[in-house]
Amino acid sequence: MANDGKDNGEFSFVSGGEAETGRRGLPKIHTERTAAETERDICHDDSTTPMRARTLEHLHSLQKKRSTPTTPLTDAHGVFSPVSEAERQKQQLKSISASLASLTRETGPKIVRGDPEKKAEAHTGTVLDHHHFGEPILNLSDSALKFTHILYNLSPAELYEQAIKVEKGSFITATGALATLSGAKTGRSPRDKRVVKDETTEDELWWGKGSPNIEMDEHTFLINRERAVDYLNSLDKVFVNDQFLNWDPEHRIKVRIVSARAYHSLFMHNMCIRPTAEELEDFGTPDFTIYNAGQFPCNRYTHYMTSSTSIDMNLARKEMVILGTQYAGEMKKGLFSLMHYLMPKRQILSLHSGCNMGKNGDVALFFGLSGTGKTTLSTDHNRYLIGDDEHCWSDNGVSNIEGGCYAKCIDLSREKEPDIWNAIKFGTVLENVVFDEHTREVDYSEKSVTENTRAAYPIEYIPNAKIPCVGPHPKNVILLACDAFGVLPPVSKLSLAQTMYHFISGYTALVAGTEDGVKEPTATFSACFGAAFIMLHPSRYAAMLAEKMKKHGATGWLVNTGWSGGSYGSGNRIKLAYTRKIIDAIHSGALLEANYTKTEVFGLEIPDAIEGVPAEILDPVNTWSNKDGHKETLLKLGGLFKKNYEGIHAYQVQRDSKLAEEILAAGPTL
Ligand SMILES: Nc1ncnc2c1ncn2[C@@H]1O[C@H](COP(=O)(O)OP(=O)(O)O)[C@@H](O)[C@H]1O
Ligand SMILES: C=C(OP(=O)(O)O)C(=O)O
Ligand SMILES: [Ca+2]
Ligand SMILES: [Mn+2]
Known part of the structure; x- marks a missing residue:
């Protein structure tokens, strides 16, 4: 700059005060420059640059540029489109208005687009009743008279502002993520998930013992819908x-999510596939709509209600209603249930699995219940990430259902999971984490809100994401189990029948909790590694998986990401670094070449060596000092598997007894 410190040209004093006269020995300040001085200054100071804004208001209006339309208004033939931008936005509002319409009143809601607080920007939004925009909002109880302002597909930045302004517990963390609280519920509520049983779904869906579909009738659904x-x-x-x-x-x-919280909107922005501006213009009517009124409870006097929470699915109406829980995962997993219904109808298998692809196009699926490692292991710096949780396997290959990932954050470390760590930045929703009130550094070891702390980020935040998130037919199908009993081998190669047996069983073990006194791990069996989300009987999905694996020559593997050297309490969780080496050997094909030994009870084939993994841990019995304890625990777990499988076997026999016997024989023998 020309101003070198001696020249005080940046200051201008108004009228002849003391400073100007220099009577108290203050330096004399030049307020006017000679023509020569001005000429010397190539770089002009602020006071000399032309001022565009005439008023402060004008200045602020200049700060924000109107978004330019991304598509020229032409039709497919390059002719000027008969549908004007205003008309298109009007259609869009009409569609949203229909979504929000009451089913019992004749007058629907009056909706306008835009934030009621941003009156200055009124001109940028299309308004149904233009003259009302910018007038004070009357909080009338008569819903026919009041306006509902629609904040449509806001950007992450806009959603941050909305969240921080009105939602308590919203903060920006040191890395730019939006920290939020999900309220009283910090996890899903599977016992409050209901599905409308009508003439169609009565025959189509899986009902009764073991099924996640708790029935409700159409009328009750409508009551809850109206409430929402x-x-x-x-x-x-x-x-x-x-x-x-x-x-x-x-x-x-096409899905529409109507919600009350910026947190929910940003969560779904990250988790679903984000349409381009062009795609949005042609969006039309959604195929499915979620009404998330999670801050508001359901009415316990309503038939079927057993708590203040209800997550209700109506397949005929193509709608889902959420009352009494703000946990955002309900929306993501609710849509996953929908896909478990829609996709099999089209001969497409929906999978509760992560998915990635090697440089040579080899695709691996990672099935597993919550906490077993789908997200962690599919996020692999040496491979392309297709998705971390929900996929489809069709005749075209695999495709991710979602547009983002939902990672657990508890004990997250930069060293062990660098890609997830780095994805926690601006745009990412961080649920229920604890942070320093001043530095806003997150303490990922903190469980004081919940152990289920989470980060939801767009998939492109992972550097080697494969976009579009599709890939060829899988080569390896990895079943993840976190065995807190410590008796399942770190890895075993499965026959097709064994793959089916373990897929249908869907085993993992939860550690009982961190409270003292509770030492026993609890076995959990969740059919297809996702019983909470399936809509049809597990055998339907299993049959499709078997058929696809056979057709495309995929190999099944069982990987224990849980305990070694004893059960929870005496042993330790298998090191993530070892599990990664095991997974590497599966991907590279090296593990197919190993020598295998069959274990007792489960009859699992275990390899004798894997590069980078101590050979002695490959057979769990070697890691237990108490050999009797090992045998006892092994038999106990085998018994739990058998007991769980009884009901499934009985059902399967009716459909295909030969296949049923074959799969049963692939289970443990006691
Ligand atoms: N050996 C291991 N393999 C996989 N994950 C492990 C292992 N040891 C510890 N973990 C931790 O277990 C958790 C697995 O959770 P996650 O990948 O989110 O499971 P999912 O996506 O299946 O719900 C992560 O927090 C991860 O750091
Ligand atoms: C979001 C979930 O998925 P996961 O724990 O498998 O990551 C969930 O089960 O609620
Ligand atoms: Ca899950
Ligand atoms: Mn996950």
Whole structure:
């Protein structure tokens, strides 16, 4: 700059005060420059640059540029489109208005687009009743008279501002993520998930013992729907997201999410596939709509209700209603249930699995219950990430259902999981974490809100994400179990029948908790490693998996990411570094070449050596000092498997007794 410190040209004093006269010995200040001085200054100072803004208001209006339309208004033939931008936005509002309409009143909600607080920007939004925009919002109880402002597909930055302004517990962390609280519920509520049983779904879906589908009738659904819609319309503003599910363009599903919280809108922005501006213009009517009124409870006097929480699915109406839980994962997993219904109808298998692909195009699936390692192990710096949780396997290959990942954050470390660590930045939703109130550094070891701390980020935040998130037919199908009993081998190669047996069993063991006194791990069996999300009987998905694995020559593996050297309490969790080496050997094909030995009880084939893994841990019996304890625990777990499988076997025999016997024989023998 020309101003070198001696020249005080940046200051201008107004009128002849003491400073000007220099009577108290203050340096004389030049307020006017000679023509020569001005000439010398090539780089002008602030006071000399032309001022565009005439007023402060004007200045602020200049700060924000209007988004330019991304598509020229032409039709497919390059002719000027008959549908004007205003008309298109009007259609869009009409569609949202229909979504929010009451089913019992004749007058629907009056909706306008835009934030009621941003009156200055009124001109940028299309408004149904233009003259009302910018007038004070009257909080009238008569919903026919009040306006509901629609915040439609806001950007992450806009959603941050909304969250921070009105949602208590919203903060920006040191790395730029949005820390939020999900409220009283910090995990899913599977016992409150209901599905409307009507003439169609009665025959189509899996009901009764073991099924996750708790029935409700159409009328009760409508009561809860009305409750949610009324609640949403009672608010000044609601968020609407129009997005997609499934990266396979042939089987893409259009979803609309109507929610009350910026947190929910940003979560779904990250988790679903984000449409381009062009795709959004042609969005039209959604295939499925979620009404998330999670801050508002359901009415316990309503038939079927057993708590203040209800997550209700109506397949005929293509709608889902959420009352009494703000846990965002309900939306993501609710849509996953929908896909478990829609996709098999099209001969496509929906999978509760992570998925990645090697440089040579070899695809691996990672099935497993919560906490077994789908997200951690599919996020692999040496491979392309297709997705961490929900996929489809069709005749075209695999495709991710989602547009983002939902990683557990408890004890997250930069060293062990660098890609997930680095994904926690601006745009990422961080649920229920604890952070330093001043530095905003997150303490990932803190469990004081919940152990289920989470980060939801767009998949492109992982550097080697494969976009579009699709890949060829899988080569390896890895079943992950976190065995807290410590008796399953770190890895075993499965026959097709064994793969089916373990897929249908869906075993993992939960550690009883960190409280003292509770030492026993609890076995959990969740059919297809996702019983909470399946809509049809597990054998339907298993049959499809068997058929696809056979057709495409995929190999099944069982990987224990849980305990070694004893059960929970005496042994330790297998080191993530070892599990990664095991997974590397599966991907490279090296593990297919190993020598195998069959174990007793489970009859699992275990390799004798894997590069980078101590050979002695490959057979769990070697790691237990108490050999009797090992045998006892092994038999106990075998017994739990057998008991769990009884019901499934009985069902399968009716359908195909030969296949049923074959799969049963692949289970443990006591
Ligand atoms: N050997 C291991 N293999 C996989 N994950 C492990 C292992 N040891 C510890 N972990 C931890 O277990 C958790 C696995 O959770 P996650 O990958 O989110 O499971 P999912 O996606 O299947 O719910 C992560 O927090 C991870 O750091
Ligand atoms: C979000 C979930 O998935 P996961 O724990 O498998 O990552 C869930 O089960 O609620
Ligand atoms: Ca899960
Ligand atoms: Mn996961």
